[in-house]
Amino acid sequence: MVAATVGVSLLAGCAVGGDDDEGSPRLTVFAASSLTSAFTRIADEVERDDPRMQIRLSFDGSPGLVDQIAAGAPADVYASADSRSMDRAVAEGLIPGAPVEFATNVLTLVTPPGNPAGITGLDRSLADARLVVCAEGVPCGDAARALAGATGVQLRPVSEESKVTDVLGKVTSGEADAGIVYLTDARSAGDKVEQIAIPTASSAPTRYQIAVTHRGEADRADAARRFVDAVTGPVGRTVLSDHGFGLP
Structure with a gap:
C-alpha cells in the first residue's frame, strides 16, 4: 500500500533504507504538493501492477523538496511544479539525467x-479581503504574483504559505475569504469551495517536471524509472487528465 507523507519530518520516521528482506523494491518519491491526489492514484496503479513494489510519497513545496534532497533526504524520484526548482536540482548534481515535462496547471x-x-x-x-497565497519562491506564489502584476493588481495577502495545499486549507477552514490555488486543487476540494476563474491564467501555466534522482539512479534505477514511465505513459496521462491537469 502507498504511504504518503508531507515533508521530511514525517518521512524520516519511515523505514526507507532500501529493499526489504524479500527483495521488494522500496521507492521514495518526492513531489510537489499539488500532485498529491494524482500521484497517490498513480502509485496505487503501479503497486497493483507489481505487488512487490512499495512506494512512499512525500509532498511539499517544490523548493523545500530540493532543500531536503540536498540535505540527504532519501528521495529516488523528484517531481517539481516549476523549472527553477528542477534546474537547481540538476545544477547541484541531485539529478543525473534530463527531466521530463509531464503536466501543466x-x-x-x-x-x-x-x-x-x-x-x-x-x-x-480583493483589497479588503483576507487573501491567502503561496509564498514568494514557491511556484504557485510566483505565478500568482506574475498574474497580478500583468493585470495591475497589488496582492495584499494576510498569509503566505509554503505549499498550495495549505492555501486551500485556509479557505476550506474559513480562515480566509479567498485563496489563489491551482485549478486541480480547486477541483479536488469539490463543494468545499467556490471557484472564480482568472481569465489570464492560461498565459502563465505551471509546468511540471519529473526525474530520477542520483540516489534512485544509483540504487533503485529500475524501480525509479518504472515510476517515471508510469507518470509519463498512458496510465499517468489518464490519471493526470482525470484530475484536471493539462498534458504537454
Missing part, C-alpha cells in the same frame, strides 16, 4: 461556499 481563485466576501476576481474586490 493554471491558477484560479477559490472562496468559501457562498463567497461571503463578494470576491469577483483578481481585481479590487
Whole structure:
C-alpha cells in the first residue's frame, strides 16, 4: 500500500533504507504538493501492477523538496511544479539525467461556499479581503504574483504559505475569504469551495517536471524509472487528465 507523507519530518520516521528482506523494491518519491491526489492514484496503479513494489510519497513545496534532497533526504524520484526548482536540482548534481515535462496547471481563485466576501476576481474586490497565497519562491506564489502584476493588481495577502495545499486549507477552514490555488486543487476540494476563474491564467501555466534522482539512479534505477514511465505513459496521462491537469 502507498504511504504518503508531507515533508521530511514525517518521512524520516519511515523505514526507507532500501529493499526489504524479500527483495521488494522500496521507492521514495518526492513531489510537489499539488500532485498529491494524482500521484497517490498513480502509485496505487503501479503497486497493483507489481505487488512487490512499495512506494512512499512525500509532498511539499517544490523548493523545500530540493532543500531536503540536498540535505540527504532519501528521495529516488523528484517531481517539481516549476523549472527553477528542477534546474537547481540538476545544477547541484541531485539529478543525473534530463527531466521530463509531464503536466501543466493554471491558477484560479477559490472562496468559501457562498463567497461571503463578494470576491469577483483578481481585481479590487480583493483589497479588503483576507487573501491567502503561496509564498514568494514557491511556484504557485510566483505565478500568482506574475498574474497580478500583468493585470495591475497589488496582492495584499494576510498569509503566505509554503505549499498550495495549505492555501486551500485556509479557505476550506474559513480562515480566509479567498485563496489563489491551482485549478486541480480547486477541483479536488469539490463543494468545499467556490471557484472564480482568472481569465489570464492560461498565459502563465505551471509546468511540471519529473526525474530520477542520483540516489534512485544509483540504487533503485529500475524501480525509479518504472515510476517515471508510469507518470509519463498512458496510465499517468489518464490519471493526470482525470484530475484536471493539462498534458504537454
